[in-house]
Amino acid sequence: MNLALGVAGLTLGFVAAVAGIVSQAVGLRxxxxxxxxxxxxxxxLCMTGATVAFAAMERAxxxxxxxxxxxxxxxxxxxxxxxDVATLWSALEGSILLWALxxxxxxxAVARKFRDRLxxxxxxxxxxxxxxxxxxxxxxxxxxxAPFHSFDPAPxxxxxGPNVLLQNHILMAFHPxxxxxxxxxxxxxxxxxxxALVTGRLGEGWLIETRRWTLVAFGFLTxxxxxxxxxxYEVLGWGGYWAWDPVEIASFLPWLTASAFIHSxxxxxxxxxxxxxxxxxxxxxxxxxxxxxxxTRSGVIESVHAFSESDIGAWLLSGFAAIVVVSVxxxxxxxELLRSPGRIDSPLSREGAFLANxxxxxxxxxxxxxxxxxxxxxxxxxxxxxxxxEPFFNRMTMPLGMVLLFLMGVAPxxxxxxxxxxxxxxxxxxxxxxAPAAVGVALLVGARGIEPLLAFALGGFAAGSxxxxxxxATRRQGLRGLVGRANGGMIVHLGVIVIAVAIAASNSFQHxxxxxxxxxxxxxxxxxxxxxxxxxxxxxxxxxxLRARIRVDGKDVFEPRINQYLATGQEIGTPSVDLGxxxxxxxxxxxAAGEDNPTVSIRAIVQPLVxxxxxxxxVMIAGTxxxxxxxRRRRNPLDPVSRPxxxxxxx
Amino acid sequence: xxxKLWAWMLLVVVLGAxxxxxxxxxxxxxxxxxxxxxLAEQMRCLACAGxxxxxxxxxxxxxxxxxxxxxxxxxxxxxxILTYFADRYGERVLLRPANSGLTALVWIAPVVVAAAAVAGxxxxxxxxxxxxxxxxxxxxxxxxxxxxxxxxxxxxxPP
Numbered sequence: 001m002n003l004a005l006g007v008a009g010l011t012l013g014f015v016a017a018v019a020g021i022v023s024q025a026v027g028l029r030x031x032x033x034x035x036x037x038x039x040x041x042x043x044x045l046c047m048t049g050a051t052v053a054f055a056a057m058e059r060a061x062x063x064x065x066x067x068x069x070x071x072x073x074x075x076x077x078x079x080x081x082x083x084d085v086a087t088l089w090s091a092l093e094g095s096i097l098l099w100a101l102x103x104x105x106x107x108x109a110v111a112r113k114f115r116d117r118l119x120x121x122x123x124x125x126x127x128x129x130x131x132x133x134x135x136x137x138x139x140x141x142x143x144x145x146a147p148f149h150s151f152d153p154a155p156x157x158x159x160x161g162p163n164v165l166l167q168n169h170i171l172m173a174f175h176p177x178x179x180x181x182x183x184x185x186x187x188x189x190x191x192x193x194x195x196a197l198v199t200g201r202l203g204e205g206w207l208i209e210t211r212r213w214t215l216v217a218f219g220f221l222t223x224x225x226x227x228x229x230x231x232x233y234e235v236l237g238w239g240g241y242w243a244w245d246p247v248e249i250a251s252f253l254p255w256l257t258a259s260a261f262i263h264s265x266x267x268x269x270x271x272x273x274x275x276x277x278x279x280x281x282x283x284x285x286x287x288x289x290x291x292x293x294x295x296t297r298s299g300v301i302e303s304v305h306a307f308s309e310s311d312i313g314a315w316l317l318s319g320f321a322a323i324v325v326v327s328v329x330x331x332x333x334x335x336e337l338l339r340s341p342g343r344i345d346s347p348l349s350r351e352g353a354f355l356a357n358x359x360x361x362x363x364x365x366x367x368x369x370x371x372x373x374x375x376x377x378x379x380x381x382x383x384x385x386x387x388x389x390e391p392f393f394n395r396m397t398m399p400l401g402m403v404l405l406f407l408m409g410v411a412p413x414x415x416x417x418x419x420x421x422x423x424x425x426x427x428x429x430x431x432x433x434x435a436p437a438a439v440g441v442a443l444l445v446g447a448r449g450i451e452p453l454l455a456f457a458l459g460g461f462a463a464g465s466x467x468x469x470x471x472x473a474t475r476r477q478g479l480r481g482l483v484g485r486a487n488g489g490m491i492v493h494l495g496v497i498v499i500a501v502a503i504a505a506s507n508s509f510q511h512x513x514x515x516x517x518x519x520x521x522x523x524x525x526x527x528x529x530x531x532x533x534x535x536x537x538x539x540x541x542x543x544x545x546l547r548a549r550i551r552v553d554g555k556d557v558f559e560p561r562i563n564q565y566l567a568t569g570q571e572i573g574t575p576s577v578d579l580g581x582x583x584x585x586x587x588x589x590x591x592a593a594g595e596d597n598p599t600v601s602i603r604a605i606v607q608p609l610v611x612x613x614x615x616x617x618x619v620m621i622a623g624t625x626x627x628x629x630x631x632r633r634r635r636n637p638l639d640p641v642s643r644p645x646x647x648x649x650x651x
Numbered sequence: 652x653x654x655k656l657w658a659w660m661l662l663v664v665v666l667g668a669x670x671x672x673x674x675x676x677x678x679x680x681x682x683x684x685x686x687x688x689x690l691a692e693q694m695r696c697l698a699c700a701g702x703x704x705x706x707x708x709x710x711x712x713x714x715x716x717x718x719x720x721x722x723x724x725x726x727x728x729x730x731x732i733l734t735y736f737a738d739r740y741g742e743r744v745l746l747r748p749a750n751s752g753l754t755a756l757v758w759i760a761p762v763v764v765a766a767a768a769v770a771g772x773x774x775x776x777x778x779x780x781x782x783x784x785x786x787x788x789x790x791x792x793x794x795x796x797x798x799x800x801x802x803x804x805x806x807x808x809p810p
Contacts, residue, residue, distance in 0.1 A: 238705065238706035238707070238708075243703065243706060246701065301701075344775060344776075355772060355775065356772060359768040359769075359772055362768070363764055363765050366760075366764050367761045370757060370760055371757070374748070374757045378753060381753065382753060384742070385741070385743045386743055386749075386754055387743050387744070387745060387746050387748065388757060389693075389695060389701075389703060389746025389747070390692060390693075390703060390746055391692070391746050392747055392748060392757065392758075395747075425659065429658075432659075432662055433662060436662065436665045436666040436669055439666065439670060439673065443669060443672065443673050447673065448673050448674075448676055449673065450670065450674035453669075453670055454670065457670065510685070511682065511685055512684060513682065513684040514684065514716070525684075573708055588708075590713065
């Protein structure tokens with residue numbers, strides 16, 4: 001039943017997407033508005049197909065219908081709510097299903113949003129591109145990554161349940177959907193970019209239309225990445241939140257190019273500059289989401305997240321190649337039209353800062369991409385296996401991060417076009433004094449070492465600059481001064497600064513230790529006393545929890561534990577953390593007390609400011625949301641920076 | 652004051668002094684455990700899916716951490732310990748790729764790209780600067796236009 005429903009849903013989705021492509025193509029070619037206005041119908045059918053398939057899979061998982069192979073392999077009757085719901089995205093095929101559902105949603109949303117302009121060819125082409133991407137994903141699920149295969153279970157068969165790492169923490173229910181909302185969201189600006197290239201309507205109108213879609217995708221991607229870091233801190237037991245794992249990098253790459261775009265698009269809107277570059281960034285962002293999926297899901301790179309291997313690799317790689325060929329081809333073809341009318345007047349201007357910012361983001365993305373793919377290149381060339389890991393990425397990205405922080409301090413106060421050093425000196429006076437102030441505070445609380453102190457100095461400077469802009473804006477406009485692109489952007493900057501400071505502090509001032517403790521024994525780490533108070537066992541539905549009771553500093557008791565999952569017999573540690581505003585004491589149980597050995601082995605990590613990472617993430621998301629709202633237009637008609645935006649052809 | 656050169660010099664001196672103090676004064680002493688984990692962070696756990704020896708809970712990683720501890724107690728330097736592990740488990744155990752042979756490319760390429768980016772930026776800015784030198788002639792007609800529009804604006808909206 002679920003199987004039939006699922007296959008029917010996928011088929012409906014695929015057929016609707018292909019029909020949509022054909023209908024759009026015919027409508028565009030013959031210029032028939034009546035045909036083009038049918039797009040929402042096909043989009044709704046697509047969405048219906050995806051919804052039916054998704055619902056069928058969820059139903060199969062919740063009822064543990066093992067006649068569906070995906071459920072038999074990844075589900076289990078013992079998996080408690082809501083992890084059984086989240087099982088859908090715990091393996092490759094289900095993830096693609098979630099992707100298709102979100103994509104269907106975005107396609108329908110675009111068709112509805114632009115319902116009054118469906119016969120506009122630019123919109124028509126954009127919707128056509130969305131249908132092509134939909135068809136591609138439905139084809140993936142009918143071909144190499146089929147979630148609905150039949151399975152003949154033996155009587156009493158029960159599946160193993162999802163990967164135990166994924167059923168260990170509630171955040172897993174939110175992290176992948178957020179991430180996918182981000183990934184898939186970038187399809188919309190990509191589709192409009194292609195539409196603009198094909199129609200040759202490269203004025204700024206389409207950019208403004210898709211600006212908010214890009215921000216929404218960016219916000220979700222940020223949320224997804226932060227939630228992923230949080231999950232890894234709460235689950236993986238090594239006290240970290242980011243390990244430069246290939247999957248982490250795969251999500252970070254489109255984030256970098258999208259950040260670059262969000263900045264450089266302002267140069268195009270205001271001055272008509274960098275048109276080719278902006279289109280390339282949009283295409284790269286979308287392409288990188290597919291490339292990232294290929295790198296991590298095809299099994300070419302080993303990673304904690306690479307949970308399956310299948311022949312989907314060839315499909316994803318062809319998809320990526322197609323995106324590159326189409327984008328490069330179209331941009332080359334339209335090269336003449338893309339010539340920017342404006343020029344940069346002076347390096348000491350907002351444009352100059354944005355240009356530098358974009359180069360930094362690009363180099364950053366290059367370093368990440370190089371690090372991920374380099375072992376593959378070496379293996380192909382020399383048949384030699386090497387590793388490129390955390391030490392490489394930390395070393396290479398730290399200077400880039402520092403320069404970005406510095407730019408974050410200077411750029412917001414720079415006016416467009418040009419300025420002189422007196423104006424700059426005047427505007428930067430207070431933000432600049434925030435740097436020594438931040439270093440002074442850090443020194444007072446005992447921080448030492450040039451790298452973290454430099455990070456604090458630059459963070460203080462950038463924060464001063466962002467606060468200056470926000471103060472000026474709220475003084476003029478009250479609370480409305482927090483809304484709008486520029487001011488919301490300053491709030492995003494504050495979030496980034498909080499995260500940068502938290503990363504610098506938690507990496508630089510970490511103390512850790514591993515101890516074997518027998519009952520009543522104490523250990524000291526980073527100025528904290530840990531006392532082992534004994535063990536206990538908790539029986540849950542799907543697992544047994546071996547808990548060690550650790551008293552921290554003679555106060556509260558924390559219980560890091562090892563969970564033994566009954567279905568598979570797998571054991572997985574779950575840390576317990578004494579959370580604090582200034583520092584966390586992170587405890588993880590390495591070995592529980594046994595009959596032959598009554599001691600427990602505990603790993604303890606003390607690091608400052610970790611909780612600020614999640615807070616910074618929330619600030620970033622709030623800022624992104626605020627910048628998606630239109631701010632008050634305060635444009636002086638004499639303002640020399642505003643070149644008139646060419647009108648779109650009215651429809 | 653904020654435009655004055657001396658005030659900015661003061662700021663630079665204060666910041667420099669604070670940073671210099673922070674960089675040279677005795678750091679919070681790291682324990683030997685901290686050193687152990689810092690070393691373990693630079694090695695890959697070969698039995699795990701892309702995790703470092705420091706991050707993994709796998710038996711092999713725990714064993715390797717014990718081995719690092721023994722090496723440290725025998726008085727070896729960090730580099731000697733890393734070399735020991737590379738000899739024993741192969742180059743692949745090191746998460747920091749070697750800076751020699753073909754592998755050195757991974758270190759050189761970003762620097763080259765960054766240098767090219769900076770050079771490109773310099774070129775664009777250089778051209779901008781040469782244009783900046785051409786002064787713009789403001790005619791009396793321009794001034795009159797500005798005055799008129801400003802006057803209209805101040806009439807139209809409350810000051």
